[in-house]
Amino acid sequence: MKQSMMLIPTLRETPSDADIKSHQLLLRAGFIRQNASGVYSYLPLAKKVLQKIETIVREEMERAGAVELLMPALQQAELWQESGRWYTYGSELMRLNDRHDRKFALGATHEEVITSLVRDEVKSYKRLPLSLYQIQNKFRDEKRPRFGLLRGREFIMKDAYSFHASQESLDEVYEKMFQAYSNIFSRCGLNFRAVIADSGAMGGKDTHEFMVLSDVGEDTIAYSDESNYAANIEMAPVVATYHKSEEDLVSLEKVETVGKKSIQEVSEYLNVDETKCLKSLLFKVDEKYVLVVVRGDHEVNDVKLKNYYDAGSVELASPEETKLVLGCSIGSIGPVATKSEEVEVIADQAVSSIINGVCGANEEDFHFTGVNPGRDFSVEQFLDLRFIQEGDPSPDGIGKIVFAKGIEVGHVFKLGTRYSEAMNATFLDENGRSQPMIMGCYGIGVSRTLAAVAEQFNDENGLIWPTNLSPYEAHVIPINAKKEDQRLLADRIYSLLQENNISVLYDDRDERPGVKFADSDLMGLPVRITVGKKASEDIVEIKIRKTGETLEVNFEKLVETISTFVVK
Amino acid sequence: MKQSMMLIPTLRETPSDADIKSHQLLLRAGFIRQNASGVYSYLPLAKKVLQKIETIVREEMERAGAVELLMPALQQAELWQESGRWYTYGSELMRLNDRHDRKFALGATHEEVITSLVRDEVKSYKRLPLSLYQIQNKFRDEKRPRFGLLRGREFIMKDAYSFHASQESLDEVYEKMFQAYSNIFSRCGLNFRAVIADSGAMGGKDTHEFMVLSDVGEDTIAYSDESNYAANIEMAPVVATYHKSEEDLVSLEKVETVGKKSIQEVSEYLNVDETKCLKSLLFKVDEKYVLVVVRGDHEVNDVKLKNYYDAGSVELASPEETKLVLGCSIGSIGPVATKSEEVEVIADQAVSSIINGVCGANEEDFHFTGVNPGRDFSVEQFLDLRFIQEGDPSPDGIGKIVFAKGIEVGHVFKLGTRYSEAMNATFLDENGRSQPMIMGCYGIGVSRTLAAVAEQFNDENGLIWPTNLSPYEAHVIPINAKKEDQRLLADRIYSLLQENNISVLYDDRDERPGVKFADSDLMGLPVRITVGKKASEDIVEIKIRKTGETLEVNFEKLVETISTFVVK
Structure with a gap:
């Protein structure tokens, strides 16, 4: 192509409204232009890259047995009302009325449309499984569109949906999709991790996010330096073994610690390692108060707490609530003086290895030293309750954990019967019984992938396209x-x-x-x-x-x- | 592809809401499903056809020197306000507000977006000409969506726009686009005509519609049975030569014709051929009354009338107005008794060849016979004022005119400076002077083309895909x-x-x-x-x-x- 025929409006200066490399360079190199906040035109060079990404996506989707179709952006409100999302999606869902005042949503995603389509056309287990995908513009009215194509309001997505007669069939297609996604992002040349991301069940395999490693990512990933293991930081189980020192138990003592509140202050003041401090936090789990104890150098992972109690909500008790329940301020809490009949005490498994520790005395300006779990306070349960840390062993037993930030470019998810039950998408099984279809959904941010590649491949002079994707x-x-x-x-x-x-x-x-x-x-x-x-x-x-x-x-x-x- | 993996929901019965073959068969063969009035999902087979059409379109666009980009569907109201179309487009333009209550249009077409893009990035004649195209979903809230994909509210369109420093450059690119369109529809196997469609200048070459010949088309095309000539019926000039008979002039006589009003009634009653009758119609052209005379077997083409007077509006005078101006009812009008000082009389050129004709006497139940133009009434101007008819010579001199109905699948149009002037899209010419860019626009209904092919290729058992487009x-x-x-x-x-x-x-x-x-x-x-x-x-x-x-x-x-x- 002759450059004189192209529209490649390069810029010498870095646009002031672009914060991150990919956004700056895609603007400067004449790949994109903004039309409105979070809304972009893909100029000829970007369009070429998009097409290359789309070709890779199509090839891998077909290989995974998915078939392409194309659904509309205009979606009747009635469908979203059936699934209930009309009411729960909030202002991110763009809505409009047609000339007859009928309500429509602009497709933010297509679960409703595809479920209604398959519900109407597929009646028998003989026609299942079925995997369908499309590549299409999506609309989400983000509160704060930013980072150029990384978080836009109109963006290109590949979304796939699978329908199954059995969980095994879903598992099988999920595996294929997982592999397809790995292939796609590998072929795009990206440094990425497939990250465990289920917020429902600890360490579950029911949903993975594909994360491109990048400092501008909005999520933290914990991944193994030696294996493929990766998880969103709140999802990673801790499998560390803790060494219990051999020292003799000393007696419990209450000491004055005027003005010392944080673990750091107390550890320095008492000249005790942070690993010997007991960090105690009072949580309100649904309507019940729970004292959670972790080691001084650890952080409580409230997702694990929530999952343990299968709770609807988990939040830190307020200063007022703490005063009321434990009679002291937040910085003085400890398990020793906490009456377990009133407040349940649970602790991270690391705490069980602490000998002669330190904790708050539930009294302003006082701490206990020589604290020994079991002897000085009882614990309902020792559990994995903390966030994984860099250096921890990888949960799969291979290598150590490293942290990185990630840009989510893909997501595979076992939906189950969330939509098929709400929308009555059923089939007749081999015995002639009506069953809700079991579903999976699988998304890739196509325009976001373009930006992620730009973010990962550049230098001070500009973009550096991998050959596979170069315009x-x-x-x-x-x-x-x-x-x-x-x-x-x-x-x-x-x-x-x-x-x-x-x-x-x-x-x-x-x-x-x-x-x-x-x-x-x-x-x-x-x-x-x-x-x-x-x-x-x-x-x-x-x-x-x-x-x-x-x-x-x-x-x-x-x-x-x-x-x-x-x-x- | 294994059929068990596809979604091809065939139907034995013809859906009751589908009126035309293509709509019926695309539904029955499992190619499409309706989501809302005028909104469709393209199922896997249709998606494959669309992709084949799109590939052909892309290849021919590139060959014509156009470069692909992709603009958003979400378009800021401000742009449409600049061009003025926010106010004139009416309820066909779908509109919505974002979460901050900013107004947006859903792209019905992209003149505004592309003009603002090029305006901001191209400043010099050195960067012109520029031809850009995209393939994308468009939104138009049709009053009566119908015929399946032929008139939908969300549909796929290829739209191209060209920008030029001179009219010659536009003419050149227009020619290339015209050729590309001919290639595209030929490669789709369609029986089509490139139809002259300019409503601005008579017989102009400034806009062509590409029409697929089909009985379900909404427009009538006049085309040559021997050449490529084709025009929308109102656009075709009449180049017929008329034979003037040798008979002797007879004298003008007023005869009673009680109750005979129409040409047919009068011609039968007086036993005179319709070609000897003068059909006279009183028009209101802007604020002026004009009596238009055509031969009894001809019809007045009001586009030609409008163009001759360069008028804003042309309409038939009402019975009341006719009574007031000519003192008679509409069925009794004629030029002989019309005072030319008060009403301008113009006539189609065929009228000049009439000898001893018949016309109304501006008096109920009376006609004149022996009417001879020139002798019995004067005519301001003999012009081409009638609709072309089947059998007329083709205006290009090759063959005879045949009529057909057509489905518009493409449109090439010389926009000129309509948008560049309204939106201030200027460039500096070789002399450093600021000039508005000269523009062309070129559209293809991609999803409509799919339907047009289905409409043209089928039999009683179903669809018959041309190999080029078959899924x-x-x-x-x-x-x-x-x-x-x-x-x-x-x-x-x-x-x-x-x-x-x-x-x-x-x-x-x-x-x-x-x-x-x-x-x-x-x-x-x-x-x-x-x-x-x-x-x-x-x-x-x-x-x-x-x-x-x-x-x-x-x-x-x-x-x-x-x-x-x-x-x-």
Whole structure:
């Protein structure tokens, strides 16, 4: 493609409203433009990348046995009312009325539409399983659209839905989808993790998020430095074993600790390691008060607490509630003086290994030393109640835990019968009995994946596209197109590469070399071919965007040389 | 693809709410389902056809030098206010508010968005011309959505826009787009005409509609039976030459014609050919009254009248106005008794050849006979004022005019500076002067094209897809998959065809043969391969959907034989 025919509006300056690299560079390199907050136009270069991502997605979806269809963005309110989401989705769901004042939602997702479609057309177990997907614009009225394509209000998504007669069938398709997602993000060249993300059951395998590792991610991931294990930080179980020291038990003593409240203050003041301190927090679990004790250097994971009690809500008791229940301020709580008949005491398993510890005395300015669980206070249950930490053993037993931030680019989820029951999507099983279909859903943020790639592959000069996704594989730049030998050689190279199925962008603009090179670096095509002084000798310079490596190549060797860099 | 994995919900009965063939068959063959009035889901088979159409569109757009981008459906009201269309588009434009109560339109078309984009990024003639296109869902709240995909409220469109520094450049790109459109619809196998459709200037070349010939079309096309000439009926100029008979002039006489009003009644009563009658109509052209005279067998074309006067409005005078101006009822009007000082008289050129004609006497129950233009009444101007008729010579001088109904599937239009002036999209020309960009726009109804193909290619048993667009090229059907030899051979054929790049749908369902065959006919894939009794001999039956032709083929010869029917 000749660059003069394209719309690639590069910018020298970094736009002031773009906070993160991908947003800045996609704007500067002329890939996107904002139309409204969270609403973008994908300019020609971005459209090419999107199409490459979509092709990969389609290939892997088909391989996983999913079939493509296309559902509408306009969705009747009645469907959303059936599922109940009309009332619960809130203002993120964009709504409108048609000319007859009928209510519609703009598709934020398509569970309702697909469930009603399959409900109406599929009646027998013989037609199941069924996996359907689409690639389509979605609409979500985000409260704070930001980070460019990472959190927009209109964005491109691949959403897939599967329908099953049995849980085993769902499990099987879920596995295939999981594999497809791994393939897709691998083929996009991304450094990602499939992250356990079920908030329903601890360590469950019922939902995974595919997270691209990036400092601008909004979630923290705990992953193994040696295996594939990865989980959202609140989902990771702790399987650490704790060493119990051999020292002799000392007697419990109440000591004055005027003004010392935090673990750090107390540990320094009493010259005791934080690992010997008992961090005690009073929670309100639904309507009941629970004192949770963890080691001083650990943090309570309230998701685990919530799951243990199967609770509707879990929150820290307020200062007033604490005063009322334990008679002291939050900084002075401890299990020793807590009457277990009134408040249930549970503790993280690490606490059971503490010898001669320190805890609050439920009295302002006093702590206990020489605290020993069992002897000085009783615990209802020792459990895994803390957040995993860097350095902890990976829950799968392989390697140690490392933390990273992640951008969610995909999500696979076992929906079960949430929608089929609400919307009466049933089938007749082999015995002629009516059953709700069991469903799975599987999403990929296609436009977000583009941004995630841009976020992961760039340097100070611009974007660096992986060959698989690059809008073009090669960039041909005559230094001075007014010189006939340069122009003619550039023309020949343009034809040559096209004939050899190497996609090429040809900078035929009348611009200074510096402008062309800066634009080229910004765009980040894998191979640049500069046609300059040695044009008359048929010699050009190749520069590899990723490594900066340059070499002189003769026209005769050009295809061969480039092919080694743009392996498909 | 195995049919058991697809969602192809065929119907035996014709849905009662579908009036036309394409709508009925796309529903019955399991290609589409309605979600709301004018809103459809494209099921897997339809999605495949759409993708084939889109591929053809993309290839031809690229060949015409257009570059693909993707703009959002959510469009800020401010843009539509700038162009003025926020106020003029009416309730066809779907509108909504976001959570901050900002107003948005759902893209019915993208002139505003693209003009603002190009305005912001292109400043110099050096960056022009520029042709950009997208394929995207559009939203129009049609008053009466109907005919399935032919007139929907959410539909898929390819829209292209070009920007130019000169009229010549627009003309050049318009030509390329015209050619691209001809290629696209030809490759879709459609019987279509590129129809002159400018309503601004008579016979102008500034806009063409691409019309698929079909009885369910909403427009009438006049086209040549020998050349490419075609025009919307109101746009076709009449270039007929009229024979003036040699007979002697007779004298003007007023005759009684009690109760005879219409041309037919008068002509029969007076025993005069309709071609000798003068049909006279009083029009109100803006604020002025004009008597228009055409031959009795002709019809006044008010577009021509409007263009001649360059009028804002043209309408027939009411009975009251006619009484007031001419002193008689509408059925008695004629030019002889009309005082030309008060009412301008113009006539179609055919009238100048009438000798001894008949016309109303501006008096109830009386007509004149022996009327001769010039002698008995004067005419301000003889013009082309009538609708073209079947049998008239084609305006390009080649062949005769035939009428047909047409479905508009494409439209190319020279917009000029309509949007660039309203939205201040200017560039600096070679002399550094600011000029409004000159624009063209070019649309194709992608989902409508699918329906038009379905409308043009079907028979009593179902759809008949042209090979270029068919969801799959071959349909493999084992008559009884429980018989091992049939199943094994069908499996082998399925693999064989895939290996040879012949796309294939494999009916692996446990259904009776009659059901499979009926479904297969409904779907309309080009070649059906039936694996039956002779499976053990490696012999199958091939049936060509289009012709009904059947032949027995040995497995060895299968690819070769099929290839002759599915030439790509």
